[in-house]
Structures are given as C-alpha cells and as structure tokens.
Amino acid sequence: MAKENPIGVFDSGIGGLSVLKQFIRFLPYEKYIYLGDTARVPYGNKSEETVKEYSRECADFLLSRDVKLVVVACNTASSVALETVKEMSDVPVIGMIVPAAAAAIRGTLNGNIGVIGTRATINSNAYEKAILNLADSAQIKVYSQSCPLFVPIVEEGWIRHPATRLIAEEYLATLREKLVDTIVLGCTHYPLLSQLLTEMMPGISLIDSGEHAAVNAIRLLGERGELGEEREEYIMTPDVEFFVTDVPSTFFEVAQRFLGFTVDKPHKISLGKKS
C-alpha cells in the first residue's frame, strides 16, 4: 500500500471524530476518510450480531476506497467486531481496546483500573480481557461500569450541567469505592467529560482510547514504511473527506464540538442491504 493512500476511520456516528482529532494531532501528514453511520447510530445499545453486521458494512466501504489502515473508532465495534473487520481486511486494522488497555496498565500505580463505556462495550468484557491478557492478574484488578446516559448527555452538550454531575456520581460510586487510580474512557464521547471526571476524582489518570490508538498507528505505519510524507500545508488544513449515512439537524454543531473544526459538506451514502 502506498504512503499517500488515506487512513480510513469509521464510527457509529460522530463520536469517532474525537478519535480522528487525536489522529490528526499525532499524524498530521495523512489523508483521512471518515465514515459515520449516523442513520443507525448508536451501536452501544444493540446486539453483538447487529454491531458485527454494521461494522462489516462500514469497513467494506472504507476498503473499497483503498485505505492503507482501517481505524475502528468506536469502542462498541472494537469490542465485539474487531476480529470481523480484521478477517475481511488486507490492510492493518486498529481498534480502540488494546492500545488503551496497555496505556491503563502503564498508568496505574495501585493496580486498580476502572473501565467505563456503553452497555455493549462493558457487557463484552473486551477491556477487562485485554488488560488481564497483557498484565499479571495478581497485580491488576479491573472494575467495569456501563454509563449509558453519558452519550446522550454529551450529544446534548450538557457537559457542565448539575444533572450530569449527579449522574456521574452514581456511575462512579463503585469505582471510587474500589480506589481505582486510572479510568479507561471506553467510549469516544467520554473525553468530552474529562474535566468533570477529573474534578470529581482529583488525581485520577484518564485514558483516552483515541489518543493511544493514534500513537499505535504511528508505530505501525512507520514500521511498514507507510507514513505520509511531511507536507506543511496539512498542518493548517487537515485533509479529511467525510461520509455519513444521515445528516440530522444537530450534525454540524455536534461534529464541531467533537472535532474542534467544522465538518464541511459531508457526503451522504447508504449502507446495508436486504437479507
């Protein structure tokens, strides 16, 4: 695969834009294709079977556009459908789980790691398995908590609302009790709640899965000799082509909140077929 081929990033919707943001930060000299399956969002409350089917369709679209790397920028899809995507792909595939699991192990001092995510991500136990696979289970304990209301709250923009703190208090109660010193933000929406979570648990180390996936991609593309050539113009204006399956009324506002810059003219496509 050539250096100039794009990196393909897909998510159930706009959450993956927080991952894309980290990729642009760490790998600025790349072309990107972003696909958000906004017509079927969210994946986090759907069954494993359905998430696999949707992920296959998203990956299929990116592969048809000759990407050199597929980034599964959705924790739910990474948790239940990473193998599915890897099996169909002739280029490397990076998910959210393993890089963040490794970062959490490096980050913890007392060995108590918390993981928060959607119900599908938490039910899959993907983070716990990945952490215990990489670390000595005698020294590491993992405590998982699903936080289904965080996604709608972030999309609503109620980042500093008193209700958000009340909800977070409830979700974090067990993790506090267990004295976790590190929490994996196992959903691409959660980095937008970082400041609140840090205020509520001072000293906590938060692991942003997008950031660690991006760092992972530098190493992986570097080793394959496939990193994009340095091009100064990309530093000011990232080269991203956006595809979505639906453009709801709040799309542009929410996308800007996640990405930090405006999503310009997303292309609308259809995924899925009668089966």
Added chain:
Amino acid sequence: MAKENPIGVFDSGIGGLSVLKQFIRFLPYEKYIYLGDTARVPYGNKSEETVKEYSRECADFLLSRDVKLVVVACNTASSVALETVKEMSDVPVIGMIVPAAAAAIRGTLNGNIGVIGTRATINSNAYEKAILNLADSAQIKVYSQSCPLFVPIVEEGWIRHPATRLIAEEYLATLREKLVDTIVLGCTHYPLLSQLLTEMMPGISLIDSGEHAAVNAIRLLGERGELGEEREEYIMTPDVEFFVTDVPSTFFEVAQRFLGFTVDKPHKISLGKKS
C-alpha cells in the same frame, strides 16, 4: 378487510409498546402485530428523509401481513412520515399527532398548551400545526420543548432519580413560565414519567398520545364494521405477535416496563435495502 385481520403497530423501537398497551386496554378483542425497528432505533435524532425511508419499510412489512389498520406508534414517524405511510397504504392509518392534538384542545382551560417530544418531533412543528389547525388560534397558544434526554433516561429506568428531576426542571422551565395547564406527551417514552411530571406541576393535564390514538381507532374501526368480535379469552391473554430488527441485551426488561407483561419470543427480521 375482515374483522379478524390484525391491527399492525410499528415504532422505532420499544417505545411503541406504551401505545400497544393502550390499544390492548381499549380494544382487547383484537389480534396485534407489533414491529419495533430496534436495529436502527432511535428515529428522534435522525433526519426527516431517513425517518421517512425507515417508516416506509416498517409499514411495508405490516401491510404484507394483511393488517386492517396501521398504527404509527412513534411520534417522530407520525410527525414527519404519516403522509408517506398513508400514500402507500390501502387500509386506514392512525398516527399519534391528531388525536392527541384534539385531546389537548379539549383538555386546556386557559388555552396554554405545552408539547414535549424528541428533537425531530418538535422541529417538525407537527403538534403545533395540528393544534392550530383544529382550534381557534386566538384562543390557543402552543409552547413546544424538545426533551432529548428523556428517552435514554426512561430506557435506563431512572424514573425517580434526582438527576431526572433536575433535567426535567430545565426542560419544563419555559412551559411553567408560560403557565401551560396541559402538556402533550409527544413521545411514547414519556408516559413513564407521568408521575414525576405531575408532582413537579401539580394540576397539570397530561395527554398520552397512545391513549387517544386507541380511542380514535375504536371509532374508526367501528364505523367501518371492522372491530374484532368479543372473545373472552383475549381479556386474560392478549394476542400479539412481536417482530423486531434486533434483540439487544436489555430488550426484555425494558419491554416489560413499557408493556406491563412479558414479550415472548420476538421474531427477528431484517428491514432496509441498498440504495
């Protein structure tokens, strides 16, 4: 169409079960087919175009099973896609909007009507248009408020959580200021919040769109001579066949909360096609 044909009810997911519950209460001697598009839920944050496409597919499925009446048991779909469904249907179609709009006009004493719903329902202005179409606009004022967090909160079962009250306080602030005495629950999830809303606004008259749609159906089927024959055995055990496009992990628990009885063995089907 024969009396013994079923009534078809569809919704984006499980919310329409609160409508089905009202239909079973008012029309117990009917067979029902319920379709929840759980693989693509929710509709409330998607575009008009997408909601029309999905509604067409749901109605198509029900019509293929010879229903004598199509109930669009989703306020979002009723707001933006009712005409679409009517155009393709050779049997009557009942939506959520007009029956509830009429009930709100009958219910208000001071002429100030509030409407709450998803963002898509509120943006469509469907309730406001229906109310002002039926009533003298010099005597009736309509105040609309989207409440996007109510659906995830109800699905989470946080009906009595302090955070829910805080969120509701914010959503209801303008309606309070405008001294509304009647609020249309313009989303099938909201009847589960009735008690909280009544506590917060004592004396408020809440309009349950499912209830009024069911009453409307009695009249409509009665006039056509298509009401089901009285059958005592249906009083104890309603005759409902359930179809869904996905069975997520929380399906049965949430369905029971909406319906009041257990959903037994839903059939999984696929909707949608490549376009």
